[in-house]
Amino acid sequence: MAQLVLTDKQxxxxxxxxxxxxxMGSAGSGKTIFACxxxxxxxxxxxxxxxxxxxxxxxSLKKTSWKEIRELLVKYNIVYSENKSxxxxxxxxxxxxEFIPTDSDEKLRSLNLDxxxxxxAEEISKDVYVELDLRIRHKIxxxxxxxxLLVVQPQRKTHWLYKEFxxxxxxxxxxxxxxxxxxxxxxxxxxxxxxxxxxxxxxxDKWRTHTLGEWITDSKQIFTNNWDVxxxxxxxxxxxxxxxxxxxxxxxFLLCGWYDDECYVLGEVYAPxxxxxxxxxxxxxxLHSHGLGFEDIDCVYADxxxxxxxxxxxxxxxxxxxxxxxxxxxxxxxxxxxxxxNPSCENLIRELPDYSWDKDKxxxxxxKPIKKNDHAVDALCYCCYGVRGSLSEYSPNSxxxxxxxxxx
Numbered sequence: 029m030a031q032l033v034l035t036d037k038q039x040x041x042x043x044x045x046x047x048x049x050x051x052m053g054s055a056g057s058g059k060t061i062f063a064c065x066x067x068x069x070x071x072x073x074x075x076x077x078x079x080x081x082x083x084x085x086x087x088s089l090k091k092t093s094w095k096e097i098r099e100l101l102v103k104y105n106i107v108y109s110e111n112k113s114x115x116x117x118x119x120x121x122x123x124x125x126e127f128i129p130t131d132s133d134e135k136l137r138s139l140n141l142d143x144x145x146x147x148x149a150e151e152i153s154k155d156v157y158v159e160l161d162l163r164i165r166h167k168i169x170x171x172x173x174x175x176x177l178l179v180v181q182p183q184r185k186t187h188w189l190y191k192e193f194x195x196x197x198x199x200x201x202x203x204x205x206x207x208x209x210x211x212x213x214x215x216x217x218x219x220x221x222x223x224x225x226x227x228x229x230x231x232x233d234k235w236r237t238h239t240l241g242e243w244i245t246d247s248k249q250i251f252t253n254n255w256d257v258x259x260x261x262x263x264x265x266x267x268x269x270x271x272x273x274x275x276x277x278x279x280x281f282l283l284c285g286w287y288d289d290e291c292y293v294l295g296e297v298y299a300p301x302x303x304x305x306x307x308x309x310x311x312x313x314x315l316h317s318h319g320l321g322f323e324d325i326d327c328v329y330a331d332x333x334x335x336x337x338x339x340x341x342x343x344x345x346x347x348x349x350x351x352x353x354x355x356x357x358x359x360x361x362x363x364x365x366x367x368x369x370n371p372s373c374e375n376l377i378r379e380l381p382d383y384s385w386d387k388d389k390x391x392x393x394x395x396k397p398i399k400k401n402d403h404a405v406d407a408l409c410y411c412c413y414g415v416r417g418s419l420s421e422y423s424p425n426s427x428x429x430x431x432x433x434x435x436x
Contacts, residue, residue, distance in 0.1 A: 049205075054209050150189060184393055267324055272402075273331045279403070280407045384398050
């Protein structure tokens with residue numbers, strides 16, 4: 029095996045064998061590489077070990093931990109075989125690393141593991157966490173040690189992970205939490221450091237969670253200082269749009285131009301009780317006012333709950349695709365996007381300041397927005413995620429992407 033290449037912070041904590049270990053902190057701090065290296069070292073140290081690597085969905089797992097572990101095995105000249113269809117890597121000593129999405133409840137209940145690593149553990153529920161903890165029961169974990177290793181991007185303090193580690197088990201020696209900072213990572217490009225630091229000007233809460241790696245108590249308002257009204261620009265790299273369909277409540281179409289990865293909302297169509305034909309006609313008028321036609325729009329990202337209406341729009345020549353259903357993913361992508369709004373978009377301008385997180389009966393802020401007066405905001409979120417979201421299938425080539433994350 030070749031010499032390990034790690035940061036000082038990664039070396040310092042590689043030998044930690046606490047049963048519940050949470051690695052948290054800023055983006056680009058080396059959290060993922062730390063965890064992937066620890067997985068490999070555990071497998072090498074204990075022949076026949078059974079290791080499970082988890083994330084919420086299989087596509088996101090393939091893009092992060094699975095990819096990193098495979099690359100590290102090659103980098104360090106470690107002999108292994110891989111069954112990609114089953115999602116299993118087998119080391120030369122018989123240890124196995126299995127890659128499993130946490131949305132497969134039946135699969136989780138059948139596991140018999142020694143070591144569990146959950147990437148982006150803030151995405152999973154506490155029920156999944158408890159289920160995975162119960163799966164650490166194979167003989168290696170009994171004879172030596174087993175570990176639940178969680179890699180976490182801090183969120184609001186109402187999150188169950190914060191309560192579990194900072195309140196419920198604050199003095200429990202079997203629960204350990206370690207903070208990583210992007211400043212600890214000498215391999216992080218200066219260009220990416222600037223991206224993290226610039227978040228302070230566009231999304232203060234995300235700057236605190238992603239750049240500082242802090243757990244936060246934030247305000248109810250979701251979109252604060254990442255948008256403004258008015259701009260002085262007539263040329264754009266490409267055009268997209270977002271649609272929120274309604275009937276009794278308004279339908280909304282937002283036309284967006286993109287330049288240097290910033291979103292310019294050029295105009296809106298916003299009205300209730302519009303038939304498909306009426307809606308398409310009004311959209312056509314809006315496009316013509318900007319010298320555009322249906323063929324000039326790279327993609328329209330629409331409410332996935334209306335597949336029939338999406339099909340009608342495609343039949344009329346307006347390329348329209350369903351947006352992802354993950355509400356928080358769309359919100360976070362939109363919060364990290366710099367947005368400039370034409371003063372004529374009065375409904376979007378009216379909705380944005382009032383778009384807020386919901387609260388529970390005790391007044392704690394929840395991880396879901398209040399579903400009220402959000403038709404233009406939803407259209408905006410569909411559009412921003414379609415262009416800049418990490419799992420979007422229809423992103424045009426928008427140049428430098430602030431959602432890109434370097435991990436070392």
